Amino acid sequence: MNVRRNGAVENAAAPTEASRSPRSLREAGVALAGLSAVFLFEMLDNSILNVALPTIGRELSASTTVLQWVTGVYAVVFGGLMLALGALADRVGRRKVMLVGLVLLGVASLATAFVTTAEQLIAIRAAMGVAAAMTTPGSLALAFRLFDEDGLRVRATTLISTVGLVGLAIGPTVGGFVLAFAPWQVLLLVNVPIAVLAFIGIRRGIPADGVDELHRDPIDGAGALLGTATIVLALVAPTLFVDAGTTSPLPWLTTTAAIVMAVLFVVRERSACYPLLDLKLVARPLVSSGLAFKAAAGLATAGLGYLVTLQLQLDWGWTPAQAAIGMLPQVVVLIAGGALIGPLVTRVGLDKAAWLSAGAVVCGLAVYGLLGRFGYVWAAIALVLVAAGMRVVGVVAGTNVMRGLPTNRTTIGAALVDTASEVTTGIGIAVSGTILAALFTGDIATSSWSTYQTTEFREAVTWAGLALTVLAAALGGWGIIRARSVADSTTPSPEADADGE
Known part of the structure; x- marks a missing residue:
């Protein structure tokens, strides 16, 4: 780790040429x-x-x-x-x-x-x-x-x-x-x-x-089983809500089972001598903030993509090919945005880059929730903002999680980053699909809607967009609060050095 930036105390001898890390890509x-x-x-x-x-x-x-x-x-x-x-x-x-x-x-x-x-x-x-x-x-x-x-x-x-x-x-x-x-x-x-x-x-x-x-x-075999069961149930539940609907007991039972497994997993990890996932590590500010930012981005990207795709084809009558073109602003930003990450991080630092990108995600969702029903230009702006935020978060949040962990826990840290994104992706789709199912009457996939159904759909899109905005804002806000406690990590105390952050 960079000695000056992260405040590590250099006690070991200088690395040899053979062990020296690469100085360039x-x-x-x-x-x-x-x-x-x-x-x-x-x-x-x-x-x-x-x-x-x-x-x-x-x-x-x-x-x-x-x-x-x-x-x-x-x-x-x-x-x-x-x-x-x-x-x-x-x-x-x-x-x-x-x-x-x-x-x-x-x-x-x-x-x-x-x-x-x-x-x-x-x-x-x-x-x-x-x-x-x-x-x-x-x-x-x-x-x-x-x-x-x-x-x-x-x-x-x-x-x-x-x-x-x-x-x-x-x-x-x-x-x-x-x-x-x-x-x-x-x-x-x-x-x-x-x-x-x-x-x-x-x-x-x-x-x-x-x-x-x-x-x-x-x-920790028991912890591994409980953790796997929790994540599997959490990933299956959103699909059941979308497919079976909110009136079916199956998605609710699956969600309940996921919560029970999650509670048992936490209890197990707090009491195990050698836990699969040391919850004290997850509670570290850099780790928890990075996971919160990544979760907000996953939730926003999946939920917004789901809503916009339905709106383009079902509400506005675009063909699948036209809808694919309509999603291009998001694709372009996701690919081309990589060129902006390095300069942004160099200019404002990792912490502020994470805060700015989380703010872009929330603003994009807010634009869509409040204005998306009034025309494609607003949907495009929302796609660009969320994609830009997600593009930066994907790099910065993962880097922060790695920075906040001991070197012998980095792979499970990376797994946490991916798991946070996977689970909240399912949650984003589930929230959007559940609100649509609750507010829209009739078959949403029918070829022609009544005026009343069109109104219902647009109201549902508004409420779903705003619900996603609130959830992403809560996750991003928590990430910012946690990150602020290490905002001065360039000049940490010796105690922080000893803690590995």
């Missing part, structure tokens, strides 16, 4: 290529597969529910296992776990060529979710560990996330083009060369974890 080019490939897989995977769902449904005779599980099982397994596998990586080695995950990804992707039933495809998607849980958190942890200086860490994370977001943006277009002349299996087989590139880059460019960077505490 160019020096770490091989490692960054591998880490970027990992994030590309995560972003490209579902976006490129969604285009092929109709084709998969026809060829495998899959129902709508089965097709939903083709994509949904990946997210549920990915989100549910991140904490447990992140804790494992902090014990046996981040690089080792990531390399094993990349082998699993390659093998599972190759197995796609032999799929003959939807159930087989779902099993392969579950295996890919396991691979993602083994590799994605490690990409942030290893990128952070690769450099000693915060500025290089921010630039490296920006580069990695930009590669992934490019994959997210071009995935549907590339997928549609490939389907014009190739079978749908090719869209998953593309993960094989990505996994190979990532394996080579990480194997050659990143050294194995040192003994002092790991810890040997026993794995």
